Amino acid sequence: MTYLNYIGAYFLMIAEMFRKPTKWSVMKQLILKDVDDLIIGSLGIVAFISFFVGGVVTIQTALNIDNPLIPKYLVGFATRQSVILEFAPTFISIIMAGKVGSFITSSIGTMRVTEQIDALEVMGINSLNYLVFPKFIALLLYPFVISIAMFLGILGGMAACVYGGFSSLDDYIIGIQTDFTPFHITYAFIKTFVFAFILATIPSYHGYFMKGGALEVGKASTTSFVWTSVVIILLNYILTQMLLS
């Protein structure tokens, strides 16, 4: 029963977020700040992880294909498929749930415990619109982050493949062009948009509705990470079932 209450409160929060919009001149700055914090600030870690995990995926695929009948270009093919379909949209989103999610929860949670949210409400400002809406808009740029992750993942795979001597550059490039299905990109970006929405709203929910003091802010960040990841993994399963099978 309590879980139903939480889910209800979550959807009410989302509805409230779109009501009584904040003045555009103020909102514009909030959005730019959140783009900087949430998107630009994440590029470094995303690039680093994508490049090296792409490399690892390639090495492991190459090492598992020791049957001489299997063509060498399959290494590139397998890397492309796993990076585009799963690694970039889902794996990176889980990492973002840790980085961006806990940042959102702790910054909104701190505003809650220091009564800054009450101060906004007392002034007659829709605090949900003021705090959550700019994060939602900023995360509409999340697909760019994922595109970069895809690109660097495949590039990292190429580097590992060529420098590790697992196959030639030409084979790898043939591999990443083999049997390309454009719908896989659509599928990956549908997932990305859904995850972006989850990344903006679930951590905000945990920060906004938290009770207590500084200690609880830390706890809320952890809970928020757990729930954001669980929801991403579940939706990943549901969307894959719906879109690919």
Place this chain on the structure above:
Amino acid sequence: MIEVKNIHKSFDGIEVLKGISTTFDKGKTNLIIGQSGSGKTVFIKCLLGLFDYEEGCISYDGKIFSQLSEDEKRNLRADIGMVFQGSALFDSMTIAENVMFPLKMFTKQSKSEMEDRVDFVLKRVNLIDAHKKMPSEASGGMQKRVAIARAIVNKPMYLFCDEPNSGLDPKTAIIIDNLIREITDEYDITTVINSHDMNSVMEIGEKIVFLKDGLKAWEGSKETIFKTDNKVVTDFVYSSELMKKVRQMYIEEKQ
């Protein structure tokens, strides 16, 4: 004028406010006094609608708060200034930006008009060169004064202050008290102040509501509070040695 009828509020089954009724008059500094834990902060938050209460009715100049729609509530609140007990400054903004915030949100003033107004109110709370500081770099007393500046910058119709001068030295405390009274007179607004400071009572207690254990134990003004025989009030008022001496002298003078 704010009218309060029979407010009940409890947390997890423990009743904190047990039926408070009173009125806060326009153009007056209305004080809510009482010991720590008597429910002053909870009461003021109920007035503002930050806490839901189980029973009772609060009306702002005839408008019953709980019957307003969300949008009407927000419009009413644009006319409210509030100083929180913990200041509640926005810690991502400088002091000047904090004070400018209500102007930015609710007026169409130009940047320079807003800056002039910010300078003016910051000067009134005795802060001249703190514009660029972040709240975390300001002392507790400075933060309080910034919070007051932010509450009055947009000329509110209702001003609420939760212990505006706790944590300030006696001199600044009196400056703040006088400032609040001046603003109340100047704009003819309804001001409600939580306090447990006897100096404030003597300075600005034009109407005083005394809370004890979630009930209104006494109501009066700074003129009547020193004459009352109500035991609860005299215990509170004459708790310090200084006040005991004052009372002694007063009695001796009369004889």
